Amino acid sequence: MLIRFGTRDDAERIAVLHTNSWLTAYAGIMPTSYLNGPLLDERRTMWNTRLTTVAPEQDHTSCLLVAVEDTALLGFVYLTLQADGRILLDNLHVQPGRKRSGIGRQLMHHAFTWATTRHPGKAVYLEVLHDNASAIAFYRRLNGHPTKEFIERFPAGFELPVVECAWNPDAVRSLADHRSTSDRLAF
Template sequence: MPTSYLEGPLLEEHALLWRTRLIDGGSAAGETARAAHLLVAADAAMHMSGFAYLIPQDDGRILLDNLHVRPGLIGTGLGWRLLRRAFAWATIEHPGRPVYLEVLKDNVRATAFYSRQGGRPTAERRERFPAGFELAEIEYTWTAADVADLADDCGP
């Protein structure tokens, strides 16, 4: 992403998005607090270590809209555990539904992670950002059977 976007409007856009999601109970995309699900990982001192956010879609799929791990904790297995907790939630709350996500194609670390976790590339497209630029993104999908299998792997 352009530096001017990362250092400028991105922070404001994300602050508004999360304020809407967490305080106002929804978003411009039509999600509601009741339908969406936020998973938060915290350490013993209750510092956030990572999070995942899932949104059931009208097309019958579940969008994993965010999966983030604190930079110093990447490679510790936290992303793996968050992903499996997300699958466990999807299996319990929305059984039989596939889970998908969209990731920037140039985010090599993330695309490698999702591939290792069994995600299958199901679409490629250009994402247009409000600041006026476009970037290539890949959609990764886990079938309902994959979601259920990986949720079963979710230990304590």
């Protein structure tokens, strides 16, 4: 497996993986009509826009990393610097059939290395659906701490409870430092 910066050429595969991940992780949590309706088109628009307006490997305010094996996209992580000075880990998705194989953990280590390299001393946070127990457990195993809960209104017209998990700068640095030297990317 190789972890590299994502490019515009990855947009379609990322949108499909993102959709498939939501279809499995959010079944029974999000409305079925939404998951089986506009979700793929929304993900395509989102990733085409993100990757057309930004060259992630050259941008210091966002980072898209993809895990690939041969031509298969196994997972991806996307981070972006926020106005409050923290870094939002906006997406972490792994092919549903490859969860619990270490891909997500490796992507997190690389993501935190980008954060400490490009934005030393910054906290990282993410927002996860309250009912996504397996994701919350994964983030807790990586020392993410719930910091607040709120209700998010989705553009499709439904609301769901969300948990914010965060890592302080020391935890970010610690997670970045625990990668093997053979896994390093040039940031």
